[in-house]
Amino acid sequence: MTLSDVTKAELVELAGRYPQPRSALLPMLHLVQSAEGSVTNEGIEVCAQILGISAAEVSGVATFYTMYKRRPMGEHHVGICTNTLCAVMGGDLIFERLKGHLDVGNDETTEDGKVTLEHIECNAACDFAPVMTVNWEFFDQQTPESAIEVVDKLRAGETVQATRGATITSWREAERVLAGFEDGRADEGPAAAGPSLAGLEIAAERGWRAPSVDETHPEPDAVADTKKGAAEQADTSRAESETVIEQSPAKTSEETTKEGKDD
Numbered sequence: 001m002t003l004s005d006v007t008k009a010e011l012v013e014l015a016g017r018y019p020q021p022r023s024a025l026l027p028m029l030h031l032v033q034s035a036e037g038s039v040t041n042e043g044i045e046v047c048a049q050i051l052g053i054s055a056a057e058v059s060g061v062a063t064f065y066t067m068y069k070r071r072p073m074g075e076h077h078v079g080i081c082t083n084t085l086c087a088v089m090g091g092d093l094i095f096e097r098l099k100g101h102l103d104v105g106n107d108e109t110t111e112d113g114k115v116t117l118e119h120i121e122c123n124a125a126c127d128f129a130p131v132m133t134v135n136w137e138f139f140d141q142q143t144p145e146s147a148i149e150v151v152d153k154l155r156a157g158e159t160v161q162a163t164r165g166a167t168i169t170s171w172r173e174a175e176r177v178l179a180g181f182e183d184g185r186a187d188e189g190p191a192a193a194g195p196s197l198a199g200l201e202i203a204a205e206r207g208w209r210a211p212s213v214d215e216t217h218p219e220p221d222a223v224a225d226t227k228k229g230a231a232e233q234a235d236t237s238r239a240e241s242e243t244v245i246e247q248s249p250a251k252t253s254e255e256t257t258k259e260g261k262d263d
Protein backbone atom coordinates (compact mmCIF):
# COMPACT_ATOMS: atom_id res chain seq x y z
CA MET A 1 0.00 0.00 0.00
CA THR A 2 1.20 3.52 -0.68
CA LEU A 3 0.57 6.45 1.59
CA SER A 4 -1.96 8.76 -0.05
CA ASP A 5 -1.32 12.45 -0.67
CA VAL A 6 -4.03 13.20 1.90
CA THR A 7 -2.22 11.19 4.58
CA LYS A 8 1.11 12.81 3.69
CA ALA A 9 -0.50 16.24 4.01
CA GLU A 10 -1.91 15.25 7.40
CA LEU A 11 1.53 14.07 8.52
CA VAL A 12 2.93 17.47 7.57
CA GLU A 13 0.05 19.10 9.46
CA LEU A 14 0.92 17.10 12.58
CA ALA A 15 4.56 18.15 12.35
CA GLY A 16 3.40 21.77 12.21
CA ARG A 17 1.50 21.48 15.48
CA TYR A 18 4.65 21.43 17.61
CA PRO A 19 7.38 24.03 18.22
CA GLN A 20 9.90 21.22 17.61
CA PRO A 21 8.57 19.21 14.63
CA ARG A 22 10.17 15.96 15.79
CA SER A 23 7.84 16.09 18.82
CA ALA A 24 5.12 15.05 16.36
CA LEU A 25 6.69 11.66 15.68
CA LEU A 26 4.47 9.66 18.05
CA PRO A 27 1.15 10.94 16.65
CA MET A 28 2.56 10.68 13.12
CA LEU A 29 3.25 6.99 13.65
CA HIS A 30 -0.30 6.51 14.91
CA LEU A 31 -1.54 8.16 11.72
CA VAL A 32 0.63 5.85 9.61
CA GLN A 33 -0.91 2.90 11.42
CA SER A 34 -4.38 4.27 10.82
CA ALA A 35 -3.71 4.60 7.09
CA GLU A 36 -1.61 1.48 6.53
CA GLY A 37 -2.67 -0.97 9.25
CA SER A 38 0.88 -1.03 10.66
CA VAL A 39 4.04 1.06 10.70
CA THR A 40 5.33 0.31 7.22
CA ASN A 41 8.81 0.97 5.85
CA GLU A 42 7.33 3.64 3.61
CA GLY A 43 5.64 5.25 6.61
CA ILE A 44 8.98 5.35 8.43
CA GLU A 45 10.70 6.93 5.41
CA VAL A 46 8.02 9.57 4.96
CA CYS A 47 8.04 10.52 8.67
CA ALA A 48 11.84 10.79 8.56
CA GLN A 49 11.76 13.04 5.48
CA ILE A 50 9.14 15.34 6.94
CA LEU A 51 10.94 15.67 10.28
CA GLY A 52 14.46 15.87 8.86
CA ILE A 53 15.71 12.93 10.92
CA SER A 54 17.02 9.53 9.90
CA ALA A 55 14.88 6.49 9.16
CA ALA A 56 16.86 4.68 11.86
CA GLU A 57 15.73 7.23 14.44
CA VAL A 58 12.08 6.78 13.42
CA SER A 59 12.49 3.02 13.38
CA GLY A 60 14.03 3.14 16.86
CA VAL A 61 10.86 4.78 18.19
CA ALA A 62 8.50 2.53 16.22
CA THR A 63 10.13 -0.59 17.60
CA PHE A 64 10.47 0.67 21.18
CA TYR A 65 6.80 1.28 22.00
CA THR A 66 4.47 -1.71 21.91
CA MET A 67 1.54 0.34 20.63
CA TYR A 68 3.32 0.58 17.28
CA LYS A 69 2.90 -2.51 15.15
CA ARG A 70 5.29 -3.60 12.43
CA ARG A 71 3.01 -6.38 11.24
CA PRO A 72 -0.48 -5.91 9.75
CA MET A 73 -3.16 -5.81 12.44
CA GLY A 74 -6.62 -7.28 12.49
CA GLU A 75 -9.72 -5.13 12.30
CA HIS A 76 -9.83 -5.03 16.10
CA HIS A 77 -7.07 -5.08 18.71
CA VAL A 78 -8.08 -7.00 21.83
CA GLY A 79 -5.77 -6.48 24.79
CA ILE A 80 -5.91 -8.51 27.97
CA CYS A 81 -4.15 -7.00 30.95
CA THR A 82 -1.96 -9.65 32.52
CA ASN A 83 -0.08 -7.29 34.81
CA THR A 84 -0.01 -8.15 38.49
CA LEU A 85 -3.45 -7.20 39.80
CA CYS A 86 -5.41 -8.14 36.68
CA ALA A 87 -3.45 -11.39 36.45
CA VAL A 88 -4.39 -12.53 39.93
CA MET A 89 -7.96 -11.33 39.46
CA GLY A 90 -8.39 -13.53 36.39
CA GLY A 91 -6.51 -11.82 33.54
CA ASP A 92 -4.21 -14.79 32.96
CA LEU A 93 -7.19 -17.12 32.73
CA ILE A 94 -9.04 -14.81 30.33
CA PHE A 95 -5.99 -14.60 28.09
CA GLU A 96 -5.56 -18.37 28.01
CA ARG A 97 -9.23 -18.94 27.27
CA LEU A 98 -9.23 -16.36 24.45
CA LYS A 99 -6.12 -17.86 22.89
CA GLY A 100 -7.87 -21.20 22.73
CA HIS A 101 -11.19 -19.75 21.59
CA LEU A 102 -9.64 -17.64 18.82
CA ASP A 103 -6.93 -20.22 17.99
CA VAL A 104 -4.15 -17.62 18.10
CA GLY A 105 -1.07 -16.94 20.19
CA ASN A 106 0.05 -13.64 21.65
CA ASP A 107 0.19 -10.82 19.09
CA GLU A 108 -1.45 -12.97 16.43
CA THR A 109 -4.50 -12.35 14.28
CA THR A 110 -7.45 -14.66 13.71
CA GLU A 111 -7.74 -16.30 10.31
CA ASP A 112 -10.67 -14.08 9.37
CA GLY A 113 -8.53 -10.99 10.06
CA LYS A 114 -11.01 -9.69 12.60
CA VAL A 115 -9.13 -9.84 15.90
CA THR A 116 -5.51 -9.43 16.95
CA LEU A 117 -4.99 -10.67 20.51
CA GLU A 118 -2.27 -9.30 22.75
CA HIS A 119 -1.51 -9.47 26.44
CA ILE A 120 -0.91 -5.94 27.63
CA GLU A 121 0.65 -4.26 30.64
CA CYS A 122 -1.17 -2.27 33.32
CA ASN A 123 -3.69 0.10 31.79
CA ALA A 124 -4.13 2.17 34.94
CA ALA A 125 -7.53 0.62 35.46
CA CYS A 126 -6.55 -1.70 38.30
CA ASP A 127 -9.66 -0.75 40.26
CA PHE A 128 -11.66 -2.52 37.53
CA ALA A 129 -9.46 -5.61 37.34
CA PRO A 130 -9.39 -7.73 35.35
CA VAL A 131 -9.69 -5.41 32.37
CA MET A 132 -9.75 -6.02 28.64
CA THR A 133 -9.37 -3.35 25.98
CA VAL A 134 -10.80 -3.31 22.48
CA ASN A 135 -9.07 -0.75 20.32
CA TRP A 136 -8.00 0.81 23.66
CA GLU A 137 -11.54 1.22 24.99
CA PHE A 138 -12.14 -0.34 28.41
CA PHE A 139 -14.08 -3.48 29.21
CA ASP A 140 -14.03 -3.69 32.98
CA GLN A 141 -14.24 -6.58 35.43
CA GLN A 142 -14.20 -9.22 32.75
CA THR A 143 -14.62 -12.98 33.01
CA PRO A 144 -13.56 -15.55 30.40
CA GLU A 145 -17.21 -15.83 29.36
CA SER A 146 -17.81 -12.08 29.00
CA ALA A 147 -14.56 -11.67 27.05
CA ILE A 148 -15.49 -14.47 24.67
CA GLU A 149 -18.91 -12.88 24.16
CA VAL A 150 -17.25 -9.58 23.20
CA VAL A 151 -14.84 -11.10 20.67
CA ASP A 152 -17.64 -13.20 19.15
CA LYS A 153 -19.71 -10.05 18.64
CA LEU A 154 -16.74 -8.26 17.11
CA ARG A 155 -16.15 -11.11 14.65
CA ALA A 156 -19.86 -11.17 13.78
CA GLY A 157 -19.80 -7.43 13.07
CA GLU A 158 -22.28 -6.66 15.83
CA THR A 159 -22.31 -3.36 17.72
CA VAL A 160 -20.20 -3.51 20.85
CA GLN A 161 -20.24 -0.89 23.60
CA ALA A 162 -17.30 -0.40 25.94
CA THR A 163 -18.16 -0.56 29.63
CA ARG A 164 -16.36 2.78 30.03
CA GLY A 165 -15.99 4.60 26.77
CA ALA A 166 -17.38 4.86 23.28
CA THR A 167 -19.00 2.35 20.94
CA ILE A 168 -16.33 0.23 19.29
CA THR A 169 -15.35 1.23 15.75
CA SER A 170 -12.08 -0.27 14.49
CA TRP A 171 -8.44 -0.26 15.49
CA ARG A 172 -7.56 1.94 12.53
CA GLU A 173 -10.20 4.51 13.44
CA ALA A 174 -8.96 4.52 17.03
CA GLU A 175 -5.41 5.06 15.75
CA ARG A 176 -6.55 8.13 13.88
CA VAL A 177 -7.96 9.57 17.11
CA LEU A 178 -4.67 8.79 18.89
CA ALA A 179 -2.91 10.67 16.09
CA GLY A 180 -4.86 13.76 17.10
CA PHE A 181 -7.77 13.79 14.67
CA GLU A 182 -10.88 13.79 16.86
CA ASP A 183 -13.94 11.80 15.85
CA GLY A 184 -16.32 13.80 18.04
CA ARG A 185 -17.01 10.87 20.35
CA ALA A 186 -14.71 11.75 23.25
CA ASP A 187 -17.66 12.06 25.65
CA GLU A 188 -19.59 9.06 24.40
CA GLY A 189 -20.37 6.35 26.96
CA PRO A 190 -19.72 6.27 30.70
CA ALA A 191 -16.41 7.53 32.07
CA ALA A 192 -15.76 7.41 35.84
CA ALA A 193 -17.62 4.61 37.59
CA GLY A 194 -18.09 2.88 40.95
CA PRO A 195 -14.67 1.54 41.93
CA SER A 196 -12.89 4.75 40.93
CA LEU A 197 -15.32 6.82 42.98
CA ALA A 198 -15.31 4.61 46.09
CA GLY A 199 -12.43 6.50 47.68
CA LEU A 200 -14.19 9.81 47.08
CA GLU A 201 -17.35 8.53 48.79
CA ILE A 202 -15.43 7.24 51.82
CA ALA A 203 -13.62 10.57 52.09
CA ALA A 204 -16.94 12.45 51.98
CA GLU A 205 -18.40 10.24 54.73
CA ARG A 206 -15.41 10.82 57.00
CA GLY A 207 -14.91 14.49 56.22
CA TRP A 208 -11.49 13.96 54.66
CA ARG A 209 -10.26 16.44 52.14
CA ALA A 210 -7.33 16.83 49.80
CA PRO A 211 -4.83 19.59 50.64
CA SER A 212 -5.79 22.92 49.09
CA VAL A 213 -3.85 24.31 46.17
CA ASP A 214 -2.36 26.92 48.53
CA GLU A 215 -0.96 24.15 50.69
CA THR A 216 0.52 22.13 47.84
CA HIS A 217 1.49 25.05 45.57
CA PRO A 218 2.49 28.11 47.65
CA GLU A 219 2.21 31.50 46.01
CA PRO A 220 5.29 32.46 43.97
CA ASP A 221 6.01 35.29 46.50
CA ALA A 222 6.16 32.78 49.34
CA VAL A 223 8.50 30.58 47.32
CA ALA A 224 10.66 33.61 46.49
CA ASP A 225 10.80 34.60 50.19
CA THR A 226 11.88 31.08 51.13
CA LYS A 227 14.61 31.10 48.47
CA LYS A 228 15.73 34.57 49.54
CA GLY A 229 15.97 33.45 53.16
CA ALA A 230 17.99 30.38 52.17
CA ALA A 231 20.34 32.52 50.06
CA GLU A 232 20.86 35.00 52.91
CA GLN A 233 21.61 32.15 55.29
CA ALA A 234 24.10 30.70 52.81
CA ASP A 235 25.80 34.13 52.50
CA THR A 236 26.08 34.43 56.29
CA SER A 237 27.60 30.94 56.59
CA ARG A 238 30.09 31.70 53.82
CA ALA A 239 31.13 35.00 55.47
CA GLU A 240 31.60 33.25 58.82
CA SER A 241 33.79 30.52 57.33
CA GLU A 242 35.90 33.14 55.48
CA THR A 243 36.45 34.94 58.77
CA VAL A 244 37.64 31.72 60.38
CA ILE A 245 40.08 31.14 57.50
CA GLU A 246 41.46 34.69 57.78
CA GLN A 247 42.05 34.17 61.51
CA SER A 248 44.01 30.96 60.77
CA PRO A 249 46.28 31.84 57.82
CA ALA A 250 47.81 28.92 56.03
CA LYS A 251 51.40 28.16 56.83
CA THR A 252 53.94 29.43 54.35
CA SER A 253 56.10 26.92 52.54
CA GLU A 254 59.12 28.24 54.51
CA GLU A 255 57.36 27.49 57.84
CA THR A 256 56.40 24.04 56.65
CA THR A 257 59.98 23.32 55.56
CA LYS A 258 61.34 24.59 58.90
CA GLU A 259 58.92 22.37 60.87
CA GLY A 260 60.07 19.40 58.80
CA LYS A 261 63.74 20.11 59.67
CA ASP A 262 62.95 20.56 63.39
CA ASP A 263 61.33 17.13 63.38
Ligand code: FES
Pocket residue numbers: 081082083084085086087121122123124125126129130131
Ligand atom coordinates in the same frame (compact mmCIF):
# COMPACT_ATOMS: atom_id res chain seq x y z
S1 FES B 1 -2.94 -4.38 36.52
FE1 FES B 1 -4.44 -4.42 34.95
S2 FES B 1 -5.01 -2.35 34.77
FE2 FES B 1 -3.49 -2.32 36.29
